[in-house]
Amino acid sequence: MVNGGFGESHVNMLLAMLNIPGICHKNLKEREREVGEKLERMANESCSRNLATEVALTDSPEDGIVVSFDGAWQKRGTGRSYNSLTGHATLIGQKTGKCVGYATKSKKCRICCAAKEKNITPRKHNCKKNWQGSAKSMEPAMACDMLQSVLDQGEKVSTLVMDNDSTTIARVKSTIDKNITKHCDSNHTRKGFTASLIELSKTHKLLRNTKVRSHIERCFSYSISQNKGQPEQLATGLRSIIPHLYGEHSSCGTWCRGNEEGYKHKALPYGKPLDDKDLKVALQSLLEKFISRSSELANMGSTQSNESFNQMVASKAPKRL
Ligand SMILES: [Zn+2]
Ligand SMILES: [Zn+2]
Incomplete structure (x- = not known):
């Protein structure tokens, strides 16, 4: 369902065509949450596995690996309007071309919102709301989150390939590691x-x-x-x-x-x-x-793979917020 990028009504249409009883909204949501947790765990495991491969392929892993970084937003208007409610970013290893880290930031949570409207305390849930600032400021924060997670896994990043965004690299240098160098995206x-x-x-x-x-x-x-x-x-x-x-x-x-x-x-x-x-x-x-x-x-890299990956993520997650 997620892969196809369609929702409840489409699923029910398909089920009806196959003469199978449909699934109600509540049930579907619950299953979605069940699967969601597993998917997240799979994604994390896959990132750690890729990180290990990347390190194994790097000539001098003690100096750190080379990764490319790029962030994207849902609902990004033309040019430079950032009023999006969710942002996502990826870290892709240069040697493997595989994703070694990802981050998402969300400004809104359905359950919290609904609870607020009804003026009640929200029930216990896996809350995805983790951002209060502007959409533009998500990018540096996501970069730091991902690099920190690489550090937490006992590895090091030497070089970050990214677009010419000076805020992100400044933040990374001041909070994660001052020795990380930046390479521009060609x-x-x-x-x-x-x-x-x-x-x-x-x-x-x-x-x-x-x-x-x-x-x-x-x-x-x-x-x-x-x-x-x-x-x-x-x-x-x-x-x-x-x-x-x-x-x-x-x-x-x-x-x-x-x-x-x-x-x-x-x-x-x-x-x-x-x-x-x-x-x-x-x-x-x-x-x-x-x-x-x-x-x-003279030492430029490419963030092309990040950009296409982010595009893919955006196409799979419908803009429903
Ligand atoms: Zn919430
Ligand atoms: Zn000439």
């Missing part, structure tokens, strides 16, 4: 760069040309993907982008044929290098921000 970084270019295009007309913009983006992602694990080369690569755009190819690598006779900038207007001075300054300061983080950018 997708988020690329998106961040594109967003900055679009922001710049408000003042610099030339960047409104999508061909120009995508050429700059391509130079950027190329530098990053070609210089994995080599921060110095990456910094050099990023530094050569602007000269390249402005027709100065001496520092370009093998990827550019700018030094050849009759070279044309296919992606740039009229095949000519750029010559806008103000834009050059603006681009310079944008790239400088990334160059200063080059050691971080």
